[in-house]
Amino acid sequence: MxxxxxxxxxxxxxxxxxxxxxxxxxxxxxxxxxxxxxxxxxxxxxxxxxxxxxxxxLPAPEFDDQNSKTWSAEEACSEVTITTLMENQADPTCRTYVYCYVVNGSVYSLIRSCKSNQYFDHNLKMCRSEVPAECSAEAPTN
Structure with a gap:
C-alpha cells in the first residue's frame, strides 16, 4: 500500500x-x-x-445556338472599306466566295461561285484547282 x-x-x-x-x-x-x-x-x-x-x-454542356450569331455575307462586308473578296463561311466546300464592293460609300455583297472544279483560297483571295486544307471537296449531304 x-x-x-x-x-x-x-x-x-x-x-x-x-x-x-x-x-x-x-x-x-x-x-x-x-x-x-x-x-x-x-x-x-x-x-x-x-x-x-x-x-x-458530367457531360459537356450543350452549345447554345440561340445566343450565337449566324454568319452573313452582308454583315461580313459591312466591315470593309474597299472592294475585296472573302471566304463564304457558310460554304464548307469553298466552291463559293463573297464579293464585297463599295459604291459611293455604300457596301454591297454578292455570293459568287468559282468555276467548275475550282475552290476559293481565302489566303490568296482567288479560286484555284487545289482544295484548301480547311475545305471539303464534297458537298455536305443532309
Missing amino acids: IPFSKIGKIGGGTGHSSNYLRARRSSDASQSERQWVKLIMWLRIMFILLLAHCLSA
Missing part, C-alpha cells in the same frame, strides 16, 4: 512527478490535435478527389 503522503505528491504536489504528468498531458493533447488535423486534411483531399471525379463524369 502507498502511504498517503506520497499519493498527495503524485497527484498535485510540486515535485518532479507533477511536472512529468503535466508535460505528458500536454504532449498527449498536442498529439491528439495533430491527429485531428491529419484526419481533416485527409477528409478534404478525399472530398476534392470525389468532387473532381464527379465533375469530370
Whole structure:
C-alpha cells in the first residue's frame, strides 16, 4: 500500500512527478490535435478527389445556338472599306466566295461561285484547282 503522503505528491504536489504528468498531458493533447488535423486534411483531399471525379463524369454542356450569331455575307462586308473578296463561311466546300464592293460609300455583297472544279483560297483571295486544307471537296449531304 502507498502511504498517503506520497499519493498527495503524485497527484498535485510540486515535485518532479507533477511536472512529468503535466508535460505528458500536454504532449498527449498536442498529439491528439495533430491527429485531428491529419484526419481533416485527409477528409478534404478525399472530398476534392470525389468532387473532381464527379465533375469530370458530367457531360459537356450543350452549345447554345440561340445566343450565337449566324454568319452573313452582308454583315461580313459591312466591315470593309474597299472592294475585296472573302471566304463564304457558310460554304464548307469553298466552291463559293463573297464579293464585297463599295459604291459611293455604300457596301454591297454578292455570293459568287468559282468555276467548275475550282475552290476559293481565302489566303490568296482567288479560286484555284487545289482544295484548301480547311475545305471539303464534297458537298455536305443532309
